[in-house]
Amino acid sequence: MRLAGTSYDISCPRLKRLQMVGIQRPMANDNTAIDLAEGIRAGVAGRRVLVIGAGPGGLASAMLLRAAGAEVTLLEKEDQPGGRTGAIQRDGYTFDIGPTFFLYPEILAEIFSACGRDLREEVDLIRLDPMYRLQFDDGRAIDATHDLEELTRQVAAIDERDAAQVGPYLEANRAKFDSFRTILQRPFLGPRDLMRGDMTRALPNFRPWSTVDGELRRWFKNPDVRVAFSFQSKYLGMSPFKCPSLFTIIAHVEYGFGVFHPRGGCNAITAAMARIAREMGVDLRLSEPVRQLTLKGRRATGAVTDKGSYEADAVVMNADFATAMTKLVPDAARRRWTDRKIASKTFSCSTFMLYLGLEGQLPLSHHTVAFSGDYERNVAEIDAGQAPRDPTIYVQNASVTDPTLAPEGHSTLYVLAPVGNLTGGVDWATLAPSYREKILDRLSKLAGRDIRPMIRSELMYTPADWQSQMAVYEGATFNLAHNLGQMLHLRPRNRFEDIDGVYLTGGGTHPGSGLPTIFESARIASRLCATDLDLPGASDLTTALPKEATI
Numbered sequence: 045m046r047l048a049g050t051s052y053d054i055s056c057p058r059l060k061r062l063q064m065v066g067i068q069r070p071m072a073n074d075n076t077a078i079d080l081a082e083g084i085r086a087g088v089a090g091r092r093v094l095v096i097g098a099g100p101g102g103l104a105s106a107m108l109l110r111a112a113g114a115e116v117t118l119l120e121k122e123d124q125p126g127g128r129t130g131a132i133q134r135d136g137y138t139f140d141i142g143p144t145f146f147l148y149p150e151i152l153a154e155i156f157s158a159c160g161r162d163l164r165e166e167v168d169l170i171r172l173d174p175m176y177r178l179q180f181d182d183g184r185a186i187d188a189t190h191d192l193e194e195l196t197r198q199v200a201a202i203d204e205r206d207a208a209q210v211g212p213y214l215e216a217n218r219a220k221f222d223s224f225r226t227i228l229q230r231p232f233l234g235p236r237d238l239m240r241g242d243m244t245r246a247l248p249n250f251r252p253w254s255t256v257d258g259e260l261r262r263w264f265k266n267p268d269v270r271v272a273f274s275f276q277s278k279y280l281g282m283s284p285f286k287c288p289s290l291f292t293i294i295a296h297v298e299y300g301f302g303v304f305h306p307r308g309g310c311n312a313i314t315a316a317m318a319r320i321a322r323e324m325g326v327d328l329r330l331s332e333p334v335r336q337l338t339l340k341g342r343r344a345t346g347a348v349t350d351k352g353s354y355e356a357d358a359v360v361m362n363a364d365f366a367t368a369m370t371k372l373v374p375d376a377a378r379r380r381w382t383d384r385k386i387a388s389k390t391f392s393c394s395t396f397m398l399y400l401g402l403e404g405q406l407p408l409s410h411h412t413v414a415f416s417g418d419y420e421r422n423v424a425e426i427d428a429g430q431a432p433r434d435p436t437i438y439v440q441n442a443s444v445t446d447p448t449l450a451p452e453g454h455s456t457l458y459v460l461a462p463v464g465n466l467t468g469g470v471d472w473a474t475l476a477p478s479y480r481e482k483i484l485d486r487l488s489k490l491a492g493r494d495i496r497p498m499i500r501s502e503l504m505y506t507p508a509d510w511q512s513q514m515a516v517y518e519g520a521t522f523n524l525a526h527n528l529g530q531m532l533h534l535r536p537r538n539r540f541e542d543i544d545g546v547y548l549t550g551g552g553t554h555p556g557s558g559l560p561t562i563f564e565s566a567r568i569a570s571r572l573c574a575t576d577l578d579l580p581g582a583s584d585l586t587t588a589l590p591k592e593a594t595i
Contacts, residue, residue, distance in 0.1 A: 091113065091114045091115060091357055091577050091579060092114065092115045092116075092117070092355065092356045092357050092358075093106075093109050093114045093115070093116050093117075093356060093357065093358045093359070093360060093573065093577070094116075094117050094119065094346060094347055094354050094356035094358070094359045094360070095109075095116060095117070095118040095119070095359075095360040095362060096119050096334050096347060096359065096360070096361050096362060096363050096368070096372075097119075097120065097121075097127060097361070097362030097363040097368075097550070098118055098119075098120035098122075098125040098126065098127065098314075098318065098328065098330075098362070099126065099127025099128060099129060099314070099362050099363075099550060099562075100126070100127070100129050100313070100314055100317070100559060100562050100563060100566070101362040101549035101550040101551075101562045101563070101565055101566040101569075102118060102120075102127075102360065102362030102549065102550075102566075103118070103125060103126075103314055103317040103318060103321055103566075104152075104155050104317065104549070104562075104563050104566035104567065104570075105360045105362065105547075105549050105566040105569055105570050105573075106118045106321050106326045106328075106360075107155065107159045107317060107320060107321050107324060107326070108155060108158060108159065108566065108567065108570035108574075108585055109360070109570050109573060109574060109579070110159075110321065110324045110325055110326050111158055111159045111160070111324065111581055111584070111585075112570070112574040112579040112580070112581035112582050112584065112585055113574075113579040113580045113581050114358075114573075114574070114577065114579055115325075116321075116325075116326045116327065117326075117327045117329065117354060117356075118321065118326055118327065118328045118329065119329050119332050119333075119334055119347065119349060119354070120328070120329065120330050120331075120332065121331070121332065121333030121334070121515070122330065122331070123330050123331045124330065125314055125315065125317070125318035125328065125330070126141070126311050126314035126315065126318075127142075127314075127362070127514075128141050128142035128143070128514060128516075128521070129141065129142055129143050129310050129311060129313065129314045129559070130311050130314065131309060131311035131315075132399055132503060134399070134401065134501050134503060135401055135500065135501035136401070136450065136451045136454070136501075137399075137401035137449065137450050137451075137454070137456050137501050138308070138309060138311075138448075138449045138450075138456065139309070139399040139449075139456055139458055139503075140309040140310045140311050140440075140458065141311070141514075142310075142521065143310045143558075143559050144309070144310060144411070144440045144442070144458060145279070145303055145310075145411070145559075146169065146303070146304040146305065146306055146310055146313065146559060147297050147298060147301065147302075147303060147304070147558070147559065147560055148297050148301050148560040149163065149169060149301075149304060150301070151560050151563045151564055151567070152313070152560075152563050154567075155563060155566070155567060156320075158584060158585060159320065159324065161320055166316045166320065167306050167307075167312055167313055167316050168306065168307035168308075168312075169304045169305070169306055169307075170304060170305045170306075170307060170445060170446070171302045171303070171304050172302070172303050172304065172305055172410055172411070172445070173189055173190055173191075173302075174187035174188050174189045174409065175188045175189070175190075175298055175299075175302070175303035175411065176188050176303065176409065176410070176411035176412065176413060177408075177409040177411070177412045177413070178271075178272050178275070178412075178413050178415070179412055179413065179414040179415065179490065180268055180415055181414075181415060181416065181417040182417075184201070184202060184268070186198045186199070186202070186272050187409070188272075188298070188299075190299060190302065192210070192211055192214075195210060195299075196208075196210045196211065199269055199272075202266055202268055202269055203264075203265065203266035203268075203269055205265050205266070206263075206264045206265055206266050206269045209263045209264055212263075213263045213264075213273070213295075214295065214296060214299055214300070217292050217293050217295055217296035218296050218300055219249070220249040220290075220292070220293050220296070221293040221296045221297065221300070223242075223245060223246040223249050224246050224249070224290065224293065226242045227242055227243060227246060227532075228555045228561065228564060229564060229567075229568070230242075230568065231537065231538045231539065231554065231568050231572060232532040232533040232535075232537065232554050233533065233537050233538075233539055233541075234533055235533060237532070237533055238532065238533065250289075250290060251289045252288065252289075252528055254288075254289040255284065255285055255286055255287060255288065255289055256274045256277050256284040256285075256287045256288070256289055256291055256292055257270060257274055257284040257285045258289060259289040259292050260273055260274050260284075260292070267419075267420075270284075271284075271415060271419050273292070273295050274292075275413060275415070275436075276291070276294040276295060276298070277291055277294075278393075278462055279294060279522075279557075279558050280392065280522055280525075280526045280556065280557055280558065281391075281392025281393045281394075281462075281520065281521060281522025281523070281525065281557065282392060282393070282522075282525055282526055282527075283423040283424075283426065283427050284423070285420065285423060285424075286427065286527065287526065287527075288526065288527065288528055288531070291526070297560070303411070305410065305442065305445050305446060307446055307448065308446070308448060308449070309442065309446075309449065310559070329351075332349045332350070332351055333349060333350065334347045334348070334349050334363070334372060335347075335348050335349060335350065335372070336348050336372050336373070337359065337372050337373050337543070337546075338353065338355075339373075339377055339543065342377065342379075342542075342543055342544055343543070343544040343545045344356070344358075344359045344543050344544070344545040344546045345545070346359070347359065347372075356545075357545070357577060358545050358546075358547060358573050358576070358577060359545060359546050359547070360546075360547045360548075360549060360569055360570075360573060361540070361546055361547070361548050361549070361550075362549050362550050362566075363515065363550075364514075364515055364516055364517055364523070364550070364552065365517075365523065365524070365536055365548065365550065365551075365552025365553065366386045366389075366391075366517035366518075366523075366524070366552065367515045367516065367517045369381055369383075369386060370383050370386060370517075371515075373542075373543065377542075377543065378542040378543070379541070379542045380541055380542050381536060381541075381542050386517075389524055389525075389530060390524070390525040390527055390529075390530065391465055391467070391517065391518050391520035391523070391524060391525055392465065392520045392521065392522035392523060392524070392525050392526075392557070393426045393427075393462050393463065393464060393465055393520070393521070393522065394462075394463050394464065394465040394466070394507035394510060394516075394518075394519040394520055394521050395460050395461065395462055395463060395505070395507070395510070395521050396431070396435075396460070396461045396463045396476075396479060396483065396504075396505070396506055396507070397458075397459065397460055397461075397503075397504065397505035397506075398457070398458075398459040398480065398483060398484075398502065398503075398504055399456075399457075399458060399459075399501075399502070399503040399504075399505075400456070400457040400458075400459065400495075400499055400501070400502055401450065401454060401455075401456055401457075401499070401500050401501030401502070402450075402454060402455050402456070402457060402495065402498040402499060402500065403453065403454055403498050403500050404453070404454070404455065404498050405441075405443065405444070405455045406441060406455065406457070406491045406493075406495065406498075407491070407492070408439060408441040408444070408490065408491060409441065409444070410440065410441060410442060410444055410445045411438070411439075411440055411441075412438070412439045412441070412490065413436065413437075413438050413439075414436065414437050414438075414439065414486065414490050415436050416432065416434045416435060416436045417434055418434060419436065421434075422434060422435065422436050423462075425464070426462050426463060426464050427464075428464065428468065429464030429465065429467055429468015429469065429470065430463070430464050430468055430470065431463045431464065431470055431475060431479055432461075432462075432463065435461040435462075435463070435482065435483065435486060436461065436462065437459060437460065437461050437483060437486050437487065437490075438459070438460045438461075439457060439458070439459050439460075439487065439490065440456075440457070440458040440459075441455065441456075441457055442456060442458070443455035443456050454500065457487070457495075459483060459487060461479075461483055461486075463507060464507075465507055465518045465519045465520040466507050466508065466511060466518040466519045466520075467518050470507070472506040472507060472508045472509075473508070476504065476506050480504060484496060506519075507519030507521075522551060522557045523550070523551035523552045523556075523557045524536075524551075524552050524557075526556050526557070531554075531556070532554060533554075535552070535553055535554050535556070536548055536552055536553045536554075537553065537554065538553055538554055538565060538568045538569045538572055539569075539572045539573075539576075547569040547570075547572055547573045548565070548569060549562065549565045549566040549568075549569045549570075550562055550565060551565075553565050553569075554568070555568075567585065570585055571585045
């Protein structure tokens with residue numbers, strides 16, 4: 045299924061609803077893009093929503109709630125929107141800060157459609173094939189492709205015993221994904237939600253006692269083949285030896301729906317969302333960090349920043365959950381998610397990052413994962429909070445696809461090594477220089493030459509930097525871990541259970557981390573908020589793309 049084949053209509057009745065709340069679809073020759081002369085529809089004037097954090101979840105929530113009829117103010121502490129999906133621009137090079145894979149664009153297309161926009165017109169999405177290269181330490185490689193025959197041939201070159209299982213395995217995960225799709229699209233507000241029909245129907249596919257690696261052992265004998273279909277658990281910041289078996293569906297999301305590169309980087313998505321939100325009438329305020337939530341009893345009534353105070357009928361929290369709760373809300377005001385409980389939870393791994401601007405181009409794929417010689421030991425060291433001795437690295441060489449990211453004749457390299465989060469006690473101020481050399485050695489081995497003479501620009505991020513610069517709790521870049529005790533209703537809930545009038549979006553709530561699920565969390569939180577506020581467009585937020593849409 046290719047993005048170019050998508051065809052859907054965003055006209056009536058959804059657009060009519062947007063016009064009823066004062067939002068006009070921009071005409072081709074209309075630079076104003078929006079006409080709010082009629083204001084908010086009578087009966088909803090004064091329904092104010094405050095969104096904290098202009099990451100992907102906050103931007104999506106702001107767009108949807110504005111489309112539903114609310115007056116929306118969006119506060120962001122940084123000088124650009126996007127959060128971890130923002131951009132680093134240095135010396136003429138552009139890097140994504142965090143996410144570089146864009147998966148399953150259907151969710152975002154539906155959000156854009158609910159706001160009267162067409163994702164294809166707003167963001168240039170390039171489908172990658174092969175999606176990425178998987179490089180093993182002994183020199184063997186798999187170029188992950190949508191061509192099942194070619195993928196099967198490559199698996200056979202590693203182990204003939206496993207080749208015949210590739211197609212059936214991907215088909216089994218398609219069925220698993222289909223059975224879990226509605227579960228990932230709705231809120232889990234308590235244990236009763238576990239008893240709903242979609243959950244009981246999905247249970248045969250769940251196998252909660254098994255891990256991703258355990259599930260793959262049912263299909264594949266060769267450990268390298270299992271790694272090729274299980275490394276995606278790192279998208280959640282988890283080890284495949286501990287990650288619940290449900291998440292083998294990520295392989296289907298990649299092979300079934302594709303991996304995309306947004307031209308300009310994933311930050312181009314959040315930049316487009318910020319522009320659209322403003323065109324819709326969202327009051328987006330940058331460089332304005334929130335200092336505290338204001339409460340009346342156990343109900344949120346707004347927030348205080350360095351520049352003033354804001355009153356609101358509801359607050360949508362997109363900031364890092366653990367950081368926001370421990371910094372913005374008094375411990376005594378939280379019934380369940382106290383500081384002590386948050387500290388007792390399991391958090392994801394962190395990442396050691398190098399953002400390199402190079403003179404010249406390396407012979408690397410757009411995405412490459414170079415595995416450690418002992419992958420199981422590598423992830424065990426990460427789970428123990430350590431910096432692995434023999435790191436696995438992920439390298440994005442996006443300039444081979446998108447030359448807009450670097451000056452002519454130059455290229456960008458985004459290099460990520462999963463490492464333990466700050467609870468492991470690593471002294472990164474001391475270790476960082478030598479670990480940089482270790483990563484550059486791994487990268488040079490991958491490239492077949494010493495890359496150091498090519499470096500013209502460089503920025504390094506350690507777990508300590510993620511915490512200090514990006515307000516990431518314990519530097520855990522993928523938020524709360526996705527173990528069974530921290531999923532569904534056991535994760536902080538989208539209608540936050542501790543404070544009335546607060547709704548959660550982002551990687552710290554249901555359904556979890558990763559761009560597609562963060563966008564889904566925004567849609568869940570926005571529906572709950574819009575319904576609770578009785579906004580006129582609340583019902584439209586449940587509308588999906590027509591069945592003929594085939595992104």
